[in-house]
Every structure is written in structure tokens, then in C-alpha cells.
Amino acid sequence: MDRIVLRGLRAVGRHGVLEAERRDGQPFALDVALHLDTAEAAAGDDLSATVDYGGLAEELVTVLTGEPVALLETLAARVAQRCLDRSGRIAAVDVVVHKPQAPLTVPFEDVELVVRRVRRVRGVRP
Structure with missing residues (x-):
């Protein structure tokens, strides 16, 4: 499998168990590795045969915020589910959520x- 990696996507989110975290927000960052076969995209120089990581990055920031x-x-x-929903070409995704001001x-x-999610294919175990 090939990998497309987005590292250091940043945004302020309001996630956490404490009231102040929800009220004030704090910085979060994401690292995402998409596992997929990019051979078809490379052979045809065709964006539609891979994942538009620019559009995906924007979607992931909306999850953070x-x-x-x-x-x-x-x-x-x-975040992992949003990646898998983005394209059936993604076989697995690794997500790292950073909370530097926890x-x-x-x-x-x-x-x-850190989580890994693998696309489940009917009748095949990951």
C-alpha cells in the first residue's frame, strides 16, 4: 500500500471533559496517513484515481472545529470515519490527534x- 500523509493540520476545537475546555477551546492538531494504491493515478496522472488531499484537509479541520x-x-x-467516507480507494487510515495544551x-x-481504522470488505477479515 502507498500512503498519503497529512501532517500537522491545526485548528482550535472545544473538545474535552472539562467545562473550561468546552467554553474556551484550545489548539488541536492532526496527522493522518491514508493507505491506498496510487498506481492507477500515477499511470494516468489522474486526480480522480486517488484522493484529493486538499479537500480532505478542509473537511478534517471542520471536524476539529x-x-x-x-x-x-x-x-x-x-476523523478516521470521515477519511474512509471520502473515498472507497482508502483501504486504511492512521489518525494521530494531538492535544498539546491538555x-x-x-x-x-x-x-x-493514535488510531487505525481498516475498511471492512464484506466476507474479508482485516
């Missing part, structure tokens, strides 16, 4: 949640 959720797990799942009481650099 959209309806608040309590858990990073929920946010990552929504409300921790100790020094830290970043909080990350």
Missing part, C-alpha cells in the same frame, strides 16, 4: 491518541 466531544477517542474515530498538572510536551 465542529461539534465538541469529551474524548480524544471519539474525535479520532470521527489540562495536565505536570510538565509535558503533547498528548497524542
Whole structure:
């Protein structure tokens, strides 16, 4: 499988379990790796045979800035599903959600949640 990687998509979201996180918002970032076969697109130099990552990036930022959720797990799942819904060509997606200003009481650099979602094909186990 080939990969298209979007790294460091950033936006302010209102996700978290604390009232202040929902009220004030905070920065979030995404890294997304799309797993797909790009041979057809390369052979024909054809955007329709791959994934328009510019349009997808805009959609993913709307997930970050959209309806608040309590858990990073929920946010990552929504991002992953949006990617899989974008194109049937995507076989799997890896999503990293970064929450660099998480409300921790100790020094830290970043909080990350990493998920992988694989397209389920009827009759085939991933």
C-alpha cells in the first residue's frame, strides 16, 4: 500500500471533559496517513484515481472545529470515519490527534491518541 500523509493540520476545537475546555477551546492538531494504491493515478496522472488531499484537509479541520466531544477517542474515530467516507480507494487510515495544551498538572510536551481504522470488505477479515 502507498500512503498519503497529512501532517500537522491545526485548528482550535472545544473538545474535552472539562467545562473550561468546552467554553474556551484550545489548539488541536492532526496527522493522518491514508493507505491506498496510487498506481492507477500515477499511470494516468489522474486526480480522480486517488484522493484529493486538499479537500480532505478542509473537511478534517471542520471536524476539529465542529461539534465538541469529551474524548480524544471519539474525535479520532470521527476523523478516521470521515477519511474512509471520502473515498472507497482508502483501504486504511492512521489518525494521530494531538492535544498539546491538555489540562495536565505536570510538565509535558503533547498528548497524542493514535488510531487505525481498516475498511471492512464484506466476507474479508482485516
